[in-house]
Amino acid sequence: MASFEIIGGTRLQGEIVPQGAKNEALQIICAVLLTPEPVTIHNIPDIRDVNKLIELIGHLGAKVEKLSADSYRFEAKDVDLAYMESPEFAKEATALRGSIMILGPLLARFGQARIPKPGGDKIGRRRLDTHFLGLEKLGAKFNYNSKDGFFYIDGSHLQGTYMLLDEASVTGTANILMAAVLAKGTTTIYNAACEPYIQQLCKMLNSMGAKISGIGSNLLTIEGVEALGGTEHRMLPDMIEIGSFIGLAAMTGSEITIKNAAVKELGIIPEIFGRMGIKIEIKGDDIFIPQQYKYELETFIDGSTLTIADAPWPGFTPDLLSIVLVTATQAKGTVLIHQKMFESRLFFVDKLIDMGAQIILCDPHRATVIGLDRRVPLRGIRMTSPDIRAGVALLIAALSAEGTSIIDNVEQIDRGYQYIDQRLNALGAKIRRL
Template sequence: MDTLIIEGGARLSGEITVEGNKNAALPLLAATLLTDEPVVLDNVPRIKDVAVMQQLLAAVGCEVVEQARTRVSLHTKQVTTSAPPPELCRRMRASFALAGPLLARTGACTLPVPGGDRIGRRPVDTHVAALQKLGATVEVFPDRYVMKAPRGLFGADVFLEEMSVMATENVVMAASLAEGTTRIENAASEPHVQDVCRLIVAMGGSIEGVGTNTLVVHGQPRLHGATFEVGPDYLEVGSFIALAAMTGGPLLIKHARPSDHKMTAVAFGRLGVTWEDRGDDLFVPADQQLEVQHGLHGAVARIHDAPWPGFPADLVSIAVVLATRCKGSILIHEWMYESRLYWVDKLIAMGARVTVCDPHRAIVEGPARLYGQAMSSPDIRAGMALLLAALVADGKSVIQNAQQIDRGYANIDGRLRALGARIERV
């Protein structure tokens, strides 16, 4: 178990480059199973979840070659099994992104109940219902799902009961090799969903409506190889914006793709945070005046998550810790996952003034003086939020289970040290 030791209070500044989007890289890796030709992915983040997905692909017959630090070649001449190792699958929820490609390529797929962060109920009902629409049969067992399409998949009209990112990706991947046309309504439109669509198009697929909530996928008899660059991780960018605002800055965030951060600008703007777009980069000026900005007639300020292009659910934890540094009170409403806020007891132990109203809402009052604590990272985003808190706290903090943070942030301790952080890994 990895442990981070942080001495708080250092002013962080300089430049940091954004890694590839984890939430894009994982389904993109899965999508390479759709062809028997080589696919090369660039800007692949070197994080633990990516390593697990690469192991899963190798286990089903893919030849995985790391050509450079962020460049990976994947070639699945033949799928050797449609049942990847359950022990690997249970290490992350994204393993369920193999369902669509394996069904499309082999007509069968057996996957265990997915693992991953414990942030609330995240059932796969939407995935299953959509794949059934395409002609798959699904047997549900207590510990696994057995999916079959011995006669292949067929285009259909699919309405997703929720804007599930991975369900959208699974249906798009499955439909890309299905016979006929599939229309997907209420589809998710996050940048990583768009990346999956664009890779499939680069492989010879045909998809209309990319970036909208209605996708039309024209199935092809086969797809070919391609080279594709994973887009930047907008969750890293949001985390680094908060980092700069909390620790003093200034900070230049390179390869940030500013167009991805319009709603983050609205949400963080309610806490007084500002930044400048500089081409493909973002610049966060030093010494931000962090103060809660209330609405018209003094309406209580609120930050809430929503499907894209709304404020990302994975930045809610970051918003909570950022709010502890701001003058005033703000309501944080996490309506998507009922366990996302359960980590704030650790923040309260550091000195934060946070009132948890119910599983979905918390009121943060600041600014609060934080003090170093020993704690454990419960998941990727809460772990990063606790790391941000530790960087501004008085004294020393110890974060155990730091490998949870590593699942979403590559070499985070080394990158923070380069900005001036006093942090070491043991």
């Protein structure tokens, strides 16, 4: 198990380029299974979760060719469905939650699939009902074997239909969408997720020959086609990493330029950090955060305490609430953080409290942060990363703290942020991997 040793209190300066979007990559890479023709994807992040999925796709029989540091060519001409019966597949798929999204493509193209209960972050219950109910409405039949822990799915007669999703699940929408593109007839998905990453998936599928309309809305219409061809696709920069860098700059009083940030695709993210008093300058497609020693949280118009909550797109993404929370610890003012979607994502605040932050954990979903206004710096401690986003929030806290911190289990951070220690050290951070 690797650890980071961080010497805090250093201001950073310079330019940083965000990696390709992790959440887009997991969908896009699964989509290569929909066609026997070559698919080339650019701006793929070199992170553990994505690399594991690429390995899984290769083990299923797809030809995987690395063209450059962030570009791959996939050719799923000879998919080996028998691999799904192996212990190796069970181990790989269980360890990676994103593996659930191979279901849609495999059912669409081959009419059958099997999958164990997927793993992933320990951030609370993350149900798969939306995936399964949507695929069932298309005609897939699920059978669960309690002895081996596998779901066996027959999708030999997928038929387009109307469906209203019980929640606007991003991965659920992606999975159903990929199954529907090759189903017979027309599928209508209402209450579909409409995140930029879903829009990217739709655009890629259309470039492969799919017929999807309503892109960018929560009402998608898919006319099934006989087959899909190859394509070339470039992924967006990771909005979660961009938000993390904004919070990092504020917490450490640093001057950072985030290059090629695809600003138009960030939605409400810059506005939320602006409500925290953080100065942000948009320069073309770059984001400049000037050195700012103090920042003050806004209140609502009636003077009541600011609340920042997650919501389906175009609301604020839940993946950045951990970053907002840690950034608020040194702001002037008070904010209520309301994590609606996951009941265990705020439990890392006990480590911030140990560092000197003033936080009241109201319940598993809500925390009130009373900003220290730089009067007292956080202090370095030893802690453990519980999940990807909390791990980076703790890293930001450590970089702003007085003294030395050690973060254990940084493999969790590596799952979502490529070479984060090297890239931040290039800006002046003092991070050593143990």
